[in-house]
Amino acid sequence: MPLETVIEIENLRFRWSQGNGFCLDIPAFEVRAGERIFLYGPSGSGKSTLLGLLGGVLVPELGRIRLLGSELTRLKPSARDRFRADHVGFVFQQFNLIPYLSVVDNVLLSCRFSARRRERAMAAGGSLHDEAARLLAHLDLEVALYRQGVTSLSVGQQQRVAAARALIGRPEIVIADEPTSALDAERQEAFLALLAGECLAAGSTLLFVSHDRRLAAGFDRELSLASISPACGEGKAA
Amino acid sequence: MTPLTPLLLLAVRSAWNRRLTLGMTLLAVALSVTLLLGVERVRHEARNSFAQSVAGTDLVVGARSSPVQLMLYAVFRIGEATHNIHWQSYRAIAENPAVAWSIPLSLGDSHHGFPVIGTSSAYFEHFRYGDAQALAFSAGKPFAEIFDAVLGAEVAARLGYRPGDQLVLSHGMGDVSLAEHTDKPFTVVGILAATGTPVDRSVHVSLEAIQAIHLDWQGGAPLPGLSIPAEYVRKFDLTPKEITAVLVGLKSRAAVFKVQRDLNTRSAEPLLAVLPGVALDQLWQVVGIAERTLLAVSAMVVAVGLAGLVAVVLAGLSERRRELAILRSVGARPSEIFVLLTAEGLFVTVLGALLGVALLALLTALLGPLVQAHYGLAIRARWISSDELALLGAVIAVGLVASLLPGYRAYRISLADGLTPRL
Numbered sequence: 001m002p003l004e005t006v007i008e009i010e011n012l013r014f015r016w017s018q019g020n021g022f023c024l025d026i027p028a029f030e031v032r033a034g035e036r037i038f039l040y041g042p043s044g045s046g047k048s049t050l051l052g053l054l055g056g057v058l059v060p061e062l063g064r065i066r067l068l069g070s071e072l073t074r075l076k077p078s079a080r081d082r083f084r085a086d087h088v089g090f091v092f093q094q095f096n097l098i099p100y101l102s103v104v105d106n107v108l109l110s111c112r113f114s115a116r117r118r119e120r121a122m123a124a125g126g127s128l129h130d131e132a133a134r135l136l137a138h139l140d141l142e143v144a145l146y147r148q149g150v151t152s153l154s155v156g157q158q159q160r161v162a163a164a165r166a167l168i169g170r171p172e173i174v175i176a177d178e179p180t181s182a183l184d185a186e187r188q189e190a191f192l193a194l195l196a197g198e199c200l201a202a203g204s205t206l207l208f209v210s211h212d213r214r215l216a217a218g219f220d221r222e223l224s225l226a227s228i229s230p231a232c233g234e235g236k237a238a
Numbered sequence: 239m240t241p242l243t244p245l246l247l248l249a250v251r252s253a254w255n256r257r258l259t260l261g262m263t264l265l266a267v268a269l270s271v272t273l274l275l276g277v278e279r280v281r282h283e284a285r286n287s288f289a290q291s292v293a294g295t296d297l298v299v300g301a302r303s304s305p306v307q308l309m310l311y312a313v314f315r316i317g318e319a320t321h322n323i324h325w326q327s328y329r330a331i332a333e334n335p336a337v338a339w340s341i342p343l344s345l346g347d348s349h350h351g352f353p354v355i356g357t358s359s360a361y362f363e364h365f366r367y368g369d370a371q372a373l374a375f376s377a378g379k380p381f382a383e384i385f386d387a388v389l390g391a392e393v394a395a396r397l398g399y400r401p402g403d404q405l406v407l408s409h410g411m412g413d414v415s416l417a418e419h420t421d422k423p424f425t426v427v428g429i430l431a432a433t434g435t436p437v438d439r440s441v442h443v444s445l446e447a448i449q450a451i452h453l454d455w456q457g458g459a460p461l462p463g464l465s466i467p468a469e470y471v472r473k474f475d476l477t478p479k480e481i482t483a484v485l486v487g488l489k490s491r492a493a494v495f496k497v498q499r500d501l502n503t504r505s506a507e508p509l510l511a512v513l514p515g516v517a518l519d520q521l522w523q524v525v526g527i528a529e530r531t532l533l534a535v536s537a538m539v540v541a542v543g544l545a546g547l548v549a550v551v552l553a554g555l556s557e558r559r560r561e562l563a564i565l566r567s568v569g570a571r572p573s574e575i576f577v578l579l580t581a582e583g584l585f586v587t588v589l590g591a592l593l594g595v596a597l598l599a600l601l602t603a604l605l606g607p608l609v610q611a612h613y614g615l616a617i618r619a620r621w622i623s624s625d626e627l628a629l630l631g632a633v634i635a636v637g638l639v640a641s642l643l644p645g646y647r648a649y650r651i652s653l654a655d656g657l658t659p660r661l
Contacts, residue, residue, distance in 0.1 A: 052657055081571040082569065098564055110568045113574075
């Protein structure tokens with residue numbers, strides 16, 4: 001496993017323009033390839049803001065964000081969108097899926113917006129559908145569900161579909177934002193194990209953000225947002 | 239840039255997901271388009287049928303009034319003449335060396351609401367309609383005897399007359415007339431083939447017959463105590479004293495302005511000679527105001543339909559903030575979100591326009607014969623005209639512009655929300 005740096009933040013400073021006093025101030029933060037990071041942050045600590053910055057939908061006031069060697073902060077907005085599509089998979093807290101698409105089409109959504117991930121998925125699975133099916137099977141979803149609408153799935157099933165969407169086409173970075181908070185304890189562990197296992201298989205670096213420290217076991221590193229953003233961890237976050 | 243097709247596919251599936259609400263707006267747009275195109279088509283067909291009503295006639299001559307009024311009663315058989323012209327004036331026109339033929343017209347009586355035209359055999363010989371087509375008989379022949387009548391196709395069809403049937407004329411126009419010429423019934427001797435012009439709605443008799451049925455009348459009512467039986471009318475001089483109008487064909491069209499000027503200025507009584515084309519243009523100027531008003535009202539209805547569409551798409555937007563955030567997270571650009579939402583409105587507009595055209599075709603097929611029967615207006619099912627196509631294009635263009643609003647709103651939302659929808 002090469003120890004190249006996948007996420008690198010330097011002297012980052014971000015403040016919401018509404019001026020509610022909240023800010024992020026990260027002197028330095030690094031994640032290396034293949035690492036599984038648990039980032040602890042209670043609600044309101046700026047997790048969403050950090051995710052927005054890493055996803056390239058927010059731009060810091062100062063500082064640099066470098067993903068896979070590309071300086072995100074220097075790219076144009078459309079290039080940041082493309083970078084996100086090609087290299088980053090997201091799993092959110094809940095309601096991760098597009099209600100009017102089937103399970104398979106929700107998984108393939110990532111490939112619709114990224115030619116790179118479409119090609120990589122086809123290379124891995126033979127066809128897009130086969131690769132989606134392979135991932136769904138790995139995530140313990142029955143074949144019978146694939147063509148169904150997503151609204152009939154349980155929350156746990158929905159989160160696994162979302163994980164498959166984040167993983168298809170093997171993006172280098174998977175960012176999970178409280179993906180287990182809507183699950184009961186037992187299912188939380190099962191989901192975590194599946195997600196971590198699939199990230200390992202795909203060679204993706206996992207950044208897992210949660211307010212629940214009990215989930216930190218099994219990660220390579222555990223950090224708290226307050227520790228990487230010491231100067232202004234206080235205040236109301238978005 | 240993501241290719242457009244998957245994005246549009248996404249828009250279609252999203253629209254299908256909300257098919258009930260969007261379906262209702264689609265229906266509203268479709269109905270408004272049907273109305274708009276319907277008004278345009280009726281307008282077009284009305285103009286067409288007016289323009290078809292007279293062909294080959296160089297001048298229409300009547301008592302001095304307005305050209306539009308003269309055209310209305312002499313050619314379209316709508317309304318009544320305020321004055322007649324003397325027989326001598328007609329003879330002078332007919333004998334003018336520049337005149338090739340003339341058709342005298344005597345109006346004023348009716349039969350079940352259909353106008354009765356007193357005329358001469360020149361009518362069947364020289365009258366032209368459409369693309370200079372001559373009148374043809376579907377049954378029988380022109381009138382020869384004094385109480386013979388030739389019916390237009392629609393009169394015969396509506397009232398169920400066949401050659402040999404008897405009919406009674408009413409004095410004056412209107413469906414219900416108190417004064418009827420019951421003592422002098424007419425016999426149907428001929429039925430004209432359909433022309434799609436006011437001829438279809440006319441009952442044609444000879445000028446002498448008009449004179450004959452009014453022998454014992456004066457001032458629009460039967461003279462009390464005087465009754466001249468039908469068999470004796472031939473003993474009287476049946477040369478008309480007055481007629482209503484004359485259709486004139488010239489030997490040379492080049493002479494038309496000279497003849498017109500002569501008739502307008504040098505006649506023994508005040509006459510008005512008009513060129514049918516010129517008078518029609520004047521008529522359109524009058525009717526044009528009403529037409530434009532109707533079109534404007536239906537355009538407003540379309541605007542209301544499109545406003546409803548925008549409202550529905552905008553209202554759905556707040557429920558779709560999560561969806562937009564998900565699309566953003568997988569790499570959709572704000573501009574693609576913009577396209578997605580704009581496409582939805584445009585999609586409904588285009589479908590609504592197409593459905594509107596289909597509805598219009600259906601309505602034309604179903605109601606066309608009814609309209610023809612009641613208003614004499616032939617509205618045929620046909621492919622959409624270039625004018626209608628232009629209207630459709632305008633509707634779709636306005637729909638596109640209107641759909642930019644939800645598109646822009648979604649764009650703003652996706653920029654503000656990023657990956658985390660604020661709900």
